[in-house]
Amino acid sequence: MKNKNFKVSVVIPAFNEEGNIQELTEKLVDILKDYDDYEILFVDDGSQDNTLEILKRLHEKNSRIHYISLARNFGHQNALKAGLDHASGDCVVTMDADLQHPPELIPQLIEKWLEGYDVVYTIRKGDPGVSFIKRKTSGMFYRLMNRLSDIHLPRGAADFRLLDRTVVDVLKDLKEYYLFFRGITAWVGFRQCRIEYTPEKRFAGQSKYSMRRMLGFALTGITSFSLKPLRLSILLGVSLALLAFVYGVYVILMKIFSGQAAPGWASVLVSVLFIGGIQLIVLGIIGEYIGKLFMESKQRPHYVIREKSRES
Secondary structure, eight states: OOOSSSSEEEEEEEOTTTTTTHHHHHHHHHTTTSEEEEEEEEOOOOOSSSSHHHHHHHHHTTTTTTEEEEEEEHHHHHHHHHHHHHHOEEEEEOOOSSSSSGGGGGGHHHHHHHTTSEEEEEEEEOTOOOOOHHHHHHHHHHHHHHHHSSSSSOEEEEEEEEEEHHHHHHHHOOOOOOOOOHHHHHHOSSSSEEEEEEOOSSSOOSOOOOHHHHHHHHHHHHHOOOHHHHHHHHHHHHHHHHHHHHHHHHHHHHHHHSSSSOEEEEEEEEHHHHHHHHHHHHHHHHHHHHHHHHHHHHHOOOOOOEESSOOO
């Protein structure tokens, strides 16, 4: 059982969310007023609209509302890390700014934390407004991720979760450049439980995750937690080599016993093109891992802060 004298931090990355900030803040303040100590920490991820100006006004009206403004758009996961690095609560709730993560669920997350859980993560039960293609590709990603990696990532897992201070400190110490918090949170372990919820429709604006960015996010997740794509490349190469060997034996036997060369220039050409395509795919997989090593070796920071509402 946790000590009931605690502080709650809510970390919210925001990129061009001027239409959602005010509504979300009002809901959060109304919910968190029942707790003795709390803070709401927005991370402005290089927004080009009035997000930062709105955050400044909210901070002036309420000293428990803070903001960090990044020097440019560093991406959702890096903005999330900035929030975790600066959150001071005994427990930290992370959520999106578009109101699809219902703030009304926060008391339930805290109740589970008070019961002794270190990580309380959420699972989406439905996806209102999400296209059929996006829903199917999301399902394929979770299945592929769980097959290729050594961690289990529940289907529908979101970045809406509560983390104990101990877990936050562990996450802060991680130095890897490419961040995938859904996987990292599962990887660190600790005592975890789940809560299911039905996401709301986006209150205002449009999703910032295009299909291209989602595919990149999925690729980061898979290559961050598994070497199996490289091992599958080896297996594929060995299989093709054996197939080529068998075909070569067939050609030789045809020549010996029938005196004729094996027919099928078209099949040979198709085989060459097929193997060439496989080689390019394998090179791409290897290149992805090498590229990640290159970026890791630079040891650049995950984000650069332009300004913030407090020194911490």
